[in-house]
Amino acid sequence: MEITRFISENEIIDIVTKLVSIESHKNVDQKESEVAACISNIFKNNDIYVECAEIEKNRPNVTGKIFGKNESVHLMFNGHIDTVPGFTMKYKPFVPFIRDGIIYGRGTADMKGGLTAMIAAMIAIKRQGLDLEKTVAFTGVIDEEERSKGTEYLIKKNIVSDYVVIGEPTNLRVCTAHKGMEWIEVTFRGEATHGSRPKEGKNAIYMASEFCRMIYSELELIIEKRKHELLGCGSINVGRIEGGDDPNIVPDTCSVQIDRRWLPGETLEFIHNEIESYAAKAAEKFKGQYELKAMREFTASMINAPYSIDPNHELVKKALNITSDVTGQNLPAKDFPAWSDAGLLSNHTNAKCIILGPGSITQAHANDEFCSIDEILKASEIYYKLIKILCL
Structure with missing residues (x-):
């Protein structure tokens, strides 16, 4: 050499x-x-x-x-x-x-x-x-x-x-x-009540579970259809879920943390809106609410594009x-x-x-x-x- x-x-x-x-x-x-x-x-x-x-x-x-x-x-x-x-x-x-x-x-x-x-x-x-x-x-x-x-x-x-x-x-x-890397947290909010009267509350864990089900059975399949010449398809992973206090309380909050790997040609606004559409459906089904945020405290502030x-x-x-x-x-x-x-x-x-x-x-x-x-x-x-x- x-x-x-x-x-x-x-x-x-x-x-x-x-x-x-x-x-x-x-x-x-x-x-x-x-x-x-x-x-x-x-x-x-x-x-x-x-x-x-x-x-x-x-x-x-x-x-x-x-x-x-x-x-x-x-x-x-x-x-x-x-x-x-x-x-x-x-x-x-x-x-x-x-x-x-x-x-x-x-x-x-x-x-x-x-x-x-x-x-x-x-x-x-x-x-x-x-x-x-x-x-x-x-x-x-x-x-x-x-x-x-x-x-x-x-x-x-x-x-x-x-x-x-x-x-x-x-x-x-x-x-x-x-690929780009974006970490997103979706927090579902319901209404707490005693576990012996679950119908009187709004179970945030049920909202989160429905959201995760739709991510797995619907959104994953959509993401896998989009291809890049070298990179193939993007991906989405539910990596962490946390909610509730005790078994005898209907949980009023539950958070889901997601790792979304995205392709050149996709935009940050697009992938956030896509995930949010499923969060909205899950919250609406159980008459709850949701908040979506990027986990900027754990990733590059200029975006992991x-x-x-x-x-x-x-x-x-x-x-x-x-x-x-x-x-x-x-x-x-x-x-x-x-x-x-x-x-x-x-x-x-x-x-x-x-x-x-x-x-x-x-x-x-x-x-x-x-x-x-x-x-x-x-x-x-x-x-x-x-x-x-x-x-x-």
Whole structure:
């Protein structure tokens, strides 16, 4: 690989090992601050411009840049520096180890393997001493595992670019679309009375049950008929229901929480109105009332929207060519099965985004999370070649 002329495999492995060994999740006091400091020091030690912006206490974004003759950012590598906690992993989550060419530990796949490849590509370009025509940037962002405050900060501060590569784990496949994610809570309100006289009350649990029945038997079927070329159909899931106080009281409230995955081409207003129509029917049947709200306290405030890019766009075509050359596999673009910050950047800026990184999405958050060292090295080469072809 060409990149190893400027940064060795051992250096790349050392970077991912350091990053994985630093806890950077919601349950530690330092949050993302220590991993941001580590990345900042790596850039400083390689004479790459770097700055950190603290968004909340101990929660800084870290940005590195190699300036071209045009100082506006043309290509941005974006990755989140937070992980989920270790939970009940099969081994010590923040003591990474390598076995048979695979590195194990929390964040190896999601997404410190991808961060490492981005950093390595930046270092290789800097060490090569190339005079870039266009500026390339790395943005390590906080909070993607919760509300994406890091990428929202980039958007609000106009820290944007023409092209963005999101380094989520895709097994080095170029991904060009993903679904949106909307969490919705519907609360039904009835009238409480003694459980021995249920006809004198209005049972909110019955309303919620009727609503759930219609979601399952009617709305699910309608959603499944709508298709996207790469993503297939959207989905709806009733994930939580809560209501009532005691068995001898007719419940006057019951809440249903829903996860709705939506397609490019659908709108937020449309999916809310569709769900509300069923809530209205359920409430009316039992002469009750309902309230519907988006659960914004748990999702990105700028909306977890779907994302897609024209498959014929220059960024897609060049990424496919480079990936094919590096991996030896000529594979088409595909969908990304989860949500990513591409949903924010592509909908709130003029940036064109792809998702492309080492590791498997099935290993994200897994109890045996791991990533192939070979994929991290190849991702480094892919990113390095993208900079050369897009910024020289």
